[in-house]
Each structure stands twice: as C-alpha cells, then as structure tokens.
Amino acid sequence: xxxxxxxxxxxxxxxxxxxxxxxxxxxxxxxxxxxxxxxxxxxxxxxxxxxxxxxxxxxxxxxxxxxxxxxxxxxxxxxxxxxxxxxxxxxxxxxxxxxxxxxxxxxxxxxxxxxxxxxxxxxxxxxxxxxxxxxxxxxxxxxxxxxxxxxxxxxxxxxxxxxxxxxxxxxxxxxxxxxxxxxxxxxxxxxxxxxxxxxxxxxxxxxxxxxxxxxxxxxxxxxxxxxxxxxxxxxxxxxxxxxxxxxxxxxxxxxxxxxxxxxxxxxxxxxxxxxxxxxxxxxxxxxxxxxxxxxxxxxxxxxxxxxxxxxxxxxxxxxxxxxxxxxx
Amino acid sequence: xxxxxxxxxxxxxxxxxxxxxxxxxxxxxxxxxxxxxxxxxxxxxxxxxxxxxxxxxxxxxxxxxxxxxxxxxxxxxxxxxxxxxxxxxxxxxxxxxxxxxxxxxxxxxxxxxxxxxxxxxxxxxxxxxxxxxxxxxxxxxxxxxxxxxxxxxxxxxxxxxxxxxxxxxxxxxxxxxxxxxxxxxxxxxxxxxxxxxxxxxxxxxxxxxxxxxxxxxxxxxxxxxxxxxxxxxxxxxxxxxxxxxxxxxxxxxxxxxxxxxxxxxxxxxxxx
Numbered sequence: 001x002x003x004x005x006x007x008x009x010x011x012x013x014x015x016x017x018x019x020x021x022x023x024x025x026x027x028x029x030x031x032x033x034x035x036x037x038x039x040x041x042x043x044x045x046x047x048x049x050x051x052x053x054x055x056x057x058x059x060x061x062x063x064x065x066x067x068x069x070x071x072x073x074x075x076x077x078x079x080x081x082x083x084x085x086x087x088x089x090x091x092x093x094x095x096x097x098x099x100x101x102x103x104x105x106x107x108x109x110x111x112x113x114x115x116x117x118x119x120x121x122x123x124x125x126x127x128x129x130x131x132x133x134x135x136x137x138x139x140x141x142x143x144x145x146x147x148x149x150x151x152x153x154x155x156x157x158x159x160x161x162x163x164x165x166x167x168x169x170x171x172x173x174x175x176x177x178x179x180x181x182x183x184x185x186x187x188x189x190x191x192x193x194x195x196x197x198x199x200x201x202x203x204x205x206x207x208x209x210x211x212x213x214x215x216x217x218x219x220x221x222x223x224x225x226x227x228x229x230x231x232x233x234x235x236x237x238x239x240x241x242x243x244x245x246x247x248x249x250x251x252x253x254x255x256x257x258x259x260x261x262x263x264x265x266x267x268x269x270x271x272x273x274x275x276x277x278x279x280x281x282x283x284x285x286x287x288x289x290x291x292x293x294x295x296x297x298x299x300x301x302x303x304x305x306x307x308x309x310x311x312x313x314x315x316x317x318x319x320x321x322x323x324x325x326x327x328x
Numbered sequence: 329x330x331x332x333x334x335x336x337x338x339x340x341x342x343x344x345x346x347x348x349x350x351x352x353x354x355x356x357x358x359x360x361x362x363x364x365x366x367x368x369x370x371x372x373x374x375x376x377x378x379x380x381x382x383x384x385x386x387x388x389x390x391x392x393x394x395x396x397x398x399x400x401x402x403x404x405x406x407x408x409x410x411x412x413x414x415x416x417x418x419x420x421x422x423x424x425x426x427x428x429x430x431x432x433x434x435x436x437x438x439x440x441x442x443x444x445x446x447x448x449x450x451x452x453x454x455x456x457x458x459x460x461x462x463x464x465x466x467x468x469x470x471x472x473x474x475x476x477x478x479x480x481x482x483x484x485x486x487x488x489x490x491x492x493x494x495x496x497x498x499x500x501x502x503x504x505x506x507x508x509x510x511x512x513x514x515x516x517x518x519x520x521x522x523x524x525x526x527x528x529x530x531x532x533x534x535x536x537x538x539x540x541x542x543x544x545x546x547x548x549x550x551x552x553x554x555x556x557x558x559x560x561x562x563x564x565x566x567x568x569x570x571x572x573x574x575x576x577x578x579x580x581x582x583x584x585x586x587x588x589x590x591x592x593x594x595x596x597x598x599x600x
Contacts, residue, residue: 007337026588032336032337032338054440056436056439056440056442067338068338069342069583074344076342076343076344076345076346076442077343077344077441079440079441080340080342080343080442081337081340081342082440082501084436084437084440086433086436086437087431088434088435090432090433090434090435090436091433091434091437092361092365092432092434093432094365094368094369095361095364095365095368096368099368103357103360103361103364104437104441106357106360107354107357107438107441107443108441109350114565115540135368151437152437156334156335157334157341158334158335158336158337161336187333187334188333188334188335188336189334190337273556
C-alpha cells in the first residue's frame with residue numbers, strides 16, 4: 001500500500017433504493033486532520049453517503065476506503081477507526097446517560113475502573129455530569145446529541161462522522177457543538193460533517209462538497225464556493241417613499257452595482273461585493289438627508305448556492321429523503 | 329476535551345476479524361444491557377410476573393374439578409403444563425422486543441461498532457433467560473401455595489426448571505427469526521401468537537390427550553412442548569428423567585440448529 005493521504009477516499013459511490021438513485025456516482029476525498037463539510041438539502045444523499053462510508057449500508061457501486069481500508073471488504077477494520085453520530089440520537093432512551101456510556105465502554109473493551117474514569121471524563125466535558133443518572137426521556141434534544149457524540153468518542157476514533165449534528169438545536173447549543181468539533185480536530189481527528197446550513201459549513205469546514213441528487217456539484221474551500229455563488233446582499237428600507245429613486249442612485253454609485261428599487265415598500269436591494277461599501281453608502285445617504293429605518297446584509301443562502309450551482313432551487317429535491325429513510 | 333492527541337488512523341494496528349473471545353464478551357455485554365433495560369422498564373416483566381400468578385390460579389380452579397375431580401389432584405399434572413405455557417409465552421416476546429430494538433437508532437450504533445455482528449441478537453436472547461427464571465419461580469411458588477407438594481423434591485424441581493428454561497431459550501430462536509423478518513413490531517406480535525398458541529394448547533398441558541380426536545393426538549404427540557411437559561411432570565412428581573426428557577432436549581437442539589443460523593443470516597443482512 002502506498003502512503004494513503006486520505007482519511008476517506010470514495011469513487012463512483014452508488015446507492016439505489018428501488019427505482020431511486022439516492023447516491024449517483026459520488027466521489028469524495030477527505031484529507032486527514034480536517035473538517036470536511038458535505039452540504040446539501042434534504043434528500044441530496046448525505047445520510048446515505050455517510051451510512052455507506054460507515055459500513056451501515058452496502059455499496060451498490062463504486063469503492064470507498066477509510067484510511068486505506070476498504071469499507072466493503074474490510075468493514076471490521078473500518079469500524080475500529082470511526083465514530084458515527086447520526087441525525088437521530090442513537091442511544092438507549094430507557095437508560096440513563098451513565099448506563100448508556102457504561103454499555104458502550106464495555107463494547108469497546110473497557111472494564112472495571114476504566115469505565116468509570118472514561119464515563120466521568122466524557123460526561124464532564126459534554127456538560128452532562130449533573131444529568132448523568134437521569135433517564136434520557138427527560139433529556140433535551142441538545143443533551144441527547146451531546147451524549148450521542150460522547151458515546152462516539154469513547155475509543156477516540158481518528159475519523160468521526162457527524163450527520164447534521166446541529167439540526168434542530170438552539171443557537172447556544174449549536175455554538176457549543178461547533179466548539180466541540182473544533183476541539184476534536186485540534187486533537188487530531190478528521191471530521192466528516194453533513195449540514196444543510198451554508199453558515200455551518202463556512203464556520204467549520206476547511207473544504208466543502210456541495211451535493212445534490214446524489215452527486216457532487218461543487219467542491220472546494222468555503223471562499224472558492226462563495227466566489228462561485230456570488231456576494232452578499234444589502235437591504236435598505238427608507239423613511240420617505242418619495243425619495244427611493246434618489247436613494248437608489250446614491251446606493252448604486254456607492255456599491256458600484258445595480259440596485260433593485262421597490263418604491264411601494266420603500267425598499268432597496270443591491271448585491272454587495274465588499275462590506276466596506278456599506279459605510280460609504282450610509283454616510284452618503286445621511287449627507288443627502290435620507291433617513292434609513294432598516295438596514296441588513298444577508299449572506300447567500302443555501303437556496304442561492306443551489307440556484308447558482310444547479311440552476312434550480314433546493315426545494316425541488318425534497319421528496320427523496322423520505323424514501324431514503326424508509327428504505328434504510 | 330483531553331490534552332492527549334488522538335492516535336492517527338494510519339498508525340493503528342487493527343485485527344481484521346472479531347476474535348471468538350470478544351464475540352462471547354460482546355454478547356454478554358449485550359445481555360447486561362437487556363438486564364439494565366428490564367430494571368428500567370419493569371412493565372416489560374408483566375408477562376412473566378403477574379400473568380403466571382393469575383393464569384395459574386385461574387386455570388387451576390376452572391379446570392381442576394372438571395378434569396381431575398378436585399384441585400389437589402389436578403396440580404401435579406397442571407403445574408408443569410402451565411409452567412411450559414407461561415415460559416413459552418415469555419419466550420414469544422423475544423421477537424417483538426428485538427424488532428422494537430432494531431427499529432431504534434441505537435442499533436445503528438451497534439452496527440457501526442467493531443463488535444461481533446451476532447452480539448446484539450445473542451445478548452438479547454441470553455438476557456431473556458432471567459425472564460424465564462422469574463416465570464418459573466413464580467409458577468412453582470403459586471403451585472406450592474395452592475397445595476402442590478412435588479414428590480421429586482428440590483432436585484427434581486430444580487432440574488425441571490433448568491429443562492424448561494433451556495427449551496424456552498431454544499424455542500425463542502423461532503420468535504427471534506420472526507422478529508428480524510417481519511416489518512413491524514405489531515406484525516411480529518401477531519405472527520408470534522399464531523406460533524405460540526398451537527404449540528402450547530395443542531399439547532398435553534391442560535387436559536389428558538386421550539380426550540382429543542385421533543388426528544389431534546397425532547400432532548400433540550410430535551409437539552416438542554408435550555415432551556417437555558411430560559419430562560417436567562416426571563422430574564417434579566417422581567424425580568425421574570426418561571425418554572420424554574431426551575426427546576425434549578433433542579427437539580430443543582434441532583430448533584436451535586435450524587433457527588439460529590437462519591436468524592443470524594437474516595439479522596446480518598439487516599445489520600450489515
């Protein structure tokens with residue numbers, strides 16, 4: 001075996017559920033020691049891809065390896081290298097947090113005092129010590145996710161799959177999850193993360209694959225992708241509807257691009273290549289005596305990314321996810 | 329987190345297969361999980377606690393007079409019969425429990441762990457032995473309370489308990505196969521009952537076989553449950569172990585030999 005550079009290398013992955021191709025000749029190369037983001041809408045094939053890479057689903061085509069070990073023919077070795085945290089917490093609802101960790105520690109070969117030490121350490125670092133003896137029925141969504149992730153880290157795996165780790169979490173818990181993920185990579189793990197949020201991929205991932213209908217439609221660093229997608233937008237709402245046209249001319253000359261004017265709503269919208277232009281725009285509006293009641297800058301949404309990369313909105317690909325879950 | 333760095337993926341020496349010793353220990357850990365779950369959800373134990381109490385008392389007083397003349401003379405024949413019925417009812421839940429478990433996310437985690445594929449299955453069935461033990465103890469205790477005094481003594485009764493639990497464990501593989509095959513827990517329950525009722529009622533459990541029509545007697549005689557019940561009667565009431573005991577064990581071994589590989593194969597396809 002020549003020195004493999006990839007934590008994950010997948011070529012031409014295919015998975016079909018009935019007549020539906022959930023994953024369609026998907027290629028992926030994940031460098032060691034990074035967070036790799038897989039970005040896509042519901043039903044794009046993200047979960048199916050992770051399940052194949054994590055040996056949970058057989059491949060219908062193509063090849064995939066984890067640190068050089070083939071997922072199809074060397075599944076037991078692959079399982080020793082990965083931790084999987086699914087979209088839905090994969091822990092025992094009827095058991096307490098500590099009982100869950102106890103079972104998983106034992107399945108990883110720990111015995112005696114080592115179980116207590118390991119469980120304590122994980123409960124502590126995931127802020128679950130106080131709730132350790134409560135059954136999971138009383139846990140919030142965020143607590144379940146944290147326990148789920150804690151259980152995935154018992155063996156300190158070098159590769160961690162996180163399937164939409166923050167979907168449905170409140171902003172504070174989401175931030176905590178992001179910190180945890182950064183620490184994992186800092187400690188030397190490789191993380192494959194799926195997400196529906198461009199923002200999340202942007203914050204965490206050093207490289208991103210955008211997938212749609214089971215294929216990679218774009219791949220690169222966050223900046224490379226944004227360059228393809230285009231800039232943020234500036235939205236302004238004015239006090240005086242009569243002056244929208246005049247304001248439009250000022251904004252256009254300040255940001256240097258075309259402005260969409262909606263006088264009846266007193267609104268102006270313009271692409272924003274450089275955030276610095278906002279200051280100039282506002283200063284010049286003030287000089288002209290035009291009052292602004294509302295101002296916002298929005299980043300490109302996933303919808304816009306999709307519109308740009310695939311030529312259609314992401315909502316078109318909504319149904320396959322249900323089929324995927326039933327078949328899986 | 330911790331200060332220690334994670335061992336890189338390429339730097340790890342990894343066994344290619346699960347060693348047999350680990351298969352055994354993984355299965356025992358999964359059995360342990362089944363026991364912890366029983367403690368957390370005691371309502372799971374109703375069929376092996378409340379049910380034996382009610383059924384034993386109810387059937388004794390309903391059938392006793394009609395079949396044996398009086399309750400006391402019915403007990404030696406009836407307690408082994410109701411024991412087999414109760415423990416097998418307990419075994420028939422194996423499929424439903426397994427199906428419900430497999431539908432939960434936690435089985436995904438088991439499948440992604442470097443453990444023996446058979447462990448979640450074997451562990452669940454091993455954990456069930458505790459249920460059979462509870463059912464057996466309660467049934468015997470109820471019989472004793474109603475005046476049953478087994479001639480076979482402690483040794484005979486204990487041997488009978490071991491025999492009936494071993495057979496129940498063997499037959500639980502049939503229900504486990506239903507569990508891994510059927511689509512939903514409700515379906516599993518329906519099919520399990522369809523298997524359970526002929527097995528237990530079309531036997532010598534409750535009434536003398538010679539009161540049945542000839543064609544039915546034919547089935548009752550080949551039904552392994554009949555042999556178990558006769559063997560349990562011999563052990564409890566006389567302390568002897570004869571042909572029926574051996575036939576019961578042979579039946580149990582055959583069931584395991586046929587159904588365990590089928591169940592594991594089916595389960596692996598699911599758990600792959």
